Amino acid sequence: MNICKYPSQTFKGLCFTDSSCTKACLTEEFTDGHCSKLLRKFPCTKICIFDKKSNEVKTTLG
Numbered sequence: 001m002n003i004c005k006y007p008s009q010t011f012k013g014l015c016f017t018d019s020s021c022t023k024a025c026l027t028e029e030f031t032d033g034h035c036s037k038l039l040r041k042f043p044c045t046k047i048c049i050f051d052k053k054s055n056e057v058k059t060t061l062g
Contacts, residue, residue, distance in 0.1 A: 005043035015042040
């Protein structure tokens with residue numbers, strides 16, 4: 001199982017606690033989100049969807 005990471009569309013500013021990040025990600029229908037301790041940004045995460053023909057991971061990173 002692969003996990004894809006996406007930038008949040010609703011959370012603005014710097015991330016200091018995982019709980020605030022996770023809360024924002026859940027409102028965007030992701031399964032989780034974690035703060036980056038170094039950059040203070042965070043990705044929302046969910047299980048990747050694979051294209052059956054090409055087996056490419058569909059993801060967008062910001």
